Amino acid sequence: MTNNINWTEIRKDFPVLDNKVDGKQIYYLDNGASSQMPIQAIDRISNYLKYEHSNIHRGVHTLSQNATDSFEATRTLVKQHLNAATTDECIFTRGATEGINLVAFGYGDKFIKEGDEIIVSGMEHHSNIVPWQLLCKRVGASLKVVPMLDDGTLDFEAYQKLLNKKTKLVAIIHVSNALGTINPIKKFIDAAHSVNAVTVVDGCQAMAHMKIDVQDLDVDFYAISAHKTYGPTGLGVLYGKAELLNKMNPFLGGGDMIKSVTFEETLLADIPHKFEAGTPPILNVIGFGETLRYINKLGLENMAAREKELLIYATDRIEKMEGVNIIGPDVSQKTAIISMTVDGVHPHDIGTILDSRGVAIRTGHHCAQPIMNRFEIPATARASMAFYNMEFEIDMLVEALQEVQEIFS
Amino acid sequence: MTNNINWTEIRKDFPVLDNKVDGKQIYYLDNGASSQMPIQAIDRISNYLKYEHSNIHRGVHTLSQNATDSFEATRTLVKQHLNAATTDECIFTRGATEGINLVAFGYGDKFIKEGDEIIVSGMEHHSNIVPWQLLCKRVGASLKVVPMLDDGTLDFEAYQKLLNKKTKLVAIIHVSNALGTINPIKKFIDAAHSVNAVTVVDGCQAMAHMKIDVQDLDVDFYAISAHKTYGPTGLGVLYGKAELLNKMNPFLGGGDMIKSVTFEETLLADIPHKFEAGTPPILNVIGFGETLRYINKLGLENMAAREKELLIYATDRIEKMEGVNIIGPDVSQKTAIISMTVDGVHPHDIGTILDSRGVAIRTGHHCAQPIMNRFEIPATARASMAFYNMEFEIDMLVEALQEVQEIFS
Amino acid sequence: MSDMRVLYQEVILEHNKKPRNFGKLEPCTHHAHGHNPLCGDTYTIYAVVNEDTIQSIMFEGDGCAISKASASMMTSRAKGKKVKDVEELIEAFREMMTVEADRTDGPALELSPENEKNMRHLQVFEGVAKLPSRIKCAILPWHALSSALKGESESSTEGDNDEWETI
Amino acid sequence: MSDMRVLYQEVILEHNKKPRNFGKLEPCTHHAHGHNPLCGDTYTIYAVVNEDTIQSIMFEGDGCAISKASASMMTSRAKGKKVKDVEELIEAFREMMTVEADRTDGPALELSPENEKNMRHLQVFEGVAKLPSRIKCAILPWHALSSALKGESESSTEGDNDEWETI
């Protein structure tokens, strides 16, 4: 038990975990795809919708003002969680995907030109590859790729060689969703800055598991999705340095992102509103605020320590299984993700058999096909754990993996 | 009572309506800004989050498959509501604003060129103006504006004169959020097609109040927001003809909008997924499905009839007030929106005084500044009614307006 | 007295109806345009400053009763005053308007006796400070005056980003 | 027999381990590439058609046990058969796989005695029809064969959009 926290009690805040689905007990080890929300945040959404809903901003009436206050309170919590300098630097998006695309359109189309180079890593999620491919096509820039090493980490030396004065932007993942690898992004950011490239970090898999300090990292843009941090789907945050956000092109046009509109001249609003056109996902933002309060109360460091315990336990058990191979670095360099292959069995067959035992893991390329190509595998079976998981769930995972091996023996 | 429906009973499905906020009874007449969700949809979201949440698509496990099924069931309901030819033509967005921007980027940047013309109406919401201003700036096209007549309708003759072979796109609002005007969009669409222009209709204020049939309208793109149709914030639908969607540029890049990714070549997914990059707002989509079921059960035509009753009642009462002016067409040509000015009183002062009596209306330019400029007013006070409103709420509105006049007498 | 009567004091309603110093002042040495993004209302403040004194001051624009009365009373108070005294008054007015937000932020400003008196007159706006949605209305003209005195030409009740981007 | 044993019948596991007709067939008269977007797996089917008969047929690609066994058994059944009989078999197989979805859609296909027999062999895939997430695995090679016979070169288990757009 980490820090005397009673994890069995904590687990009760997540009703789905001990729920039966179609009469079958679920063992939820798919947190990397989407994590579960604490009941406090679920109830907050429900109460908001029952008693407090109204559109926000510009409303003179009490309901609207209260909703605006609850909405903006989340922005303050987000600012604290990321240690942004101001709330203006925290833009609400639909998710990390929109956040990264916002940078590609708002920053990329304005500042990246023909012949420029964009560096991405070979470990990226598709959402940190495709927007840059599309941008390159629009503006005539080219994409360079930082290779991965056999141990599932990035080749920093190769990265340094790729950097040059044509490099205008470096897009890199903080924690790999496919392997769990924690990249030393501060080093990558510093090196990018040495050639004056801006940096875009995909922090989707990081925020739930470690303290993020955007000022300390000196990162230019940092994108997350709430649903990977015990919050709701439909919401993300893009952190951007105010100085950059101010000089970027706007992205979506519409209400709230303007000061005034006439057909002759339209004045843009200041950040963050400049990038928040239209009615935002109010209920999701308010729900996420409650999630962040929950995390603050439980303590991110306690959650991380518990996840490390689970990772070590699971790694020990799985490493002992012959014919099961873990892809990725050792436990000291990763979050609680175990990505594996089973000799002679396609990962989707693993997934189906595990599912028949109620074990919910993800199989496939995890939207990171370049990693699969790198390791010359079609896919992996990935178990991803959260602080609310328990050893018995890992035991069930192992038992089900044994059944896979028996069936395919 | 319309059709023997007991509206007092129906009203209980919307707890906020009879709720006290800060100890004060609320009279919610701000449905044009955002409508309330029925308790059935709220509970659906809550249950989904408590017992069923998982990321969708690509998941082999039961939880993920069930969530995918619930998610896609909403798409089928949306297809039925809009009478789209296929579900592939119904794209989930964050809201109407994103939907319109998607067309501007995906269609506009590909097919609209320097010297081309885009027509918008003078009655548009900013979200159907600014994306086109931004597009014009990107590609060098120019914007033409259909003027409004004194009665708050569009000048169709002037529109016909604007149409010519340079016209590539016509963007028009179905129902004005500021005035309630129902535009005869079928006529506008036909005329646009006669010069081969594509049409983008902003249906935000229409879907909750009338049957939409995109095939009958023969509209090319139709955008809505769920939160204006008794659904959640953070969700919209863009309907687009498959033929057009297929040939458009993709918009946001990321997971799910691709068939496969390599650094050399990335294959795009088929519609609708081509335009749905990243994890969608799953909980919002599932909640909206329940809203649509609710609407189906109650009957859109019953809801509309009840709204007409309320509109007539309110119009009668307000028309009798000296010094209060209703802007916009008569009740036969509009939805249940009353936009007004009070002689000698700025609309925000009206808003504040009404709020002190618990009457929640919206005051301001309603993100439609060109309308305000047209009528040479800074703003209006807008009461917007839904089927769940009651005559006593309108009485309270009138009483509060009388207080406004007394204070400012 | 009902809440609304506290907010819309007679003085405010009277200034709203008959605003003082309303109109354009040309030529002038300072002027600034103030914008309230919450409603879209704008005011322009014009001033002639000479020997550190605001010799004359006028305002133009349209907005709610609160903002108009605020502009009217502000210009009445500022006319003929030393710039530094007016700056102190601006500070004091802003403090009154944000007092709800950060009451714990330390002691109130030490005002000159003159400004103590001015502030007693401006007390009629205290009711506004309790209505977050209207605070910006009251502050709007003061912001604009403050910008004008600093030699800036645009101001907004939101933040200090001076460059206004257009499409 | 556990659920999983019903799904992963011995025959399936055996075909997965030792797929028949595996490899490239060149030259050939027909070939098509089939893609399952749910997992990214792809197969290519090659066939030599002559006098309305599939003289030879092979497949290449990688995927799960279900898809591989399906491709292996399909090619075994199709080899040496009349094109129209194979088309009937494709139809029957698809029907078996979607039977859960629209059982009420009318009577089952009337099959030739030959295909009746074929279908009895292919019954081992019935378990798959109960697992929506895996149906596409079983159908994938059949889709590709169907496309190949139609003279198309690409197919997908999702929809019929043949042009594959690239970035």
Ligand SMILES: Cc1ncc(COP(=O)(O)O)c(C=O)c1O
């Ligand atoms: C007519 C109209 N169009 C567009 C919008 C924009 O919708 P959203 O803010 O939900 O994107 C609104 C709502 O504000 C509207 O009323």
Ligand SMILES: Cc1ncc(COP(=O)(O)O)c(C=O)c1O
């Ligand atoms: C590392 C990483 N980046 C980006 C994403 C995309 O996030 P979303 O789908 O929420 O936009 C994900 C999740 O799928 C992820 O794990």
Ligand code: FES
């Ligand atoms: S409402 Fe615009 S300044 Fe008061």
Ligand code: FES
């Ligand atoms: S999992 Fe790819 S075809 Fe079966």
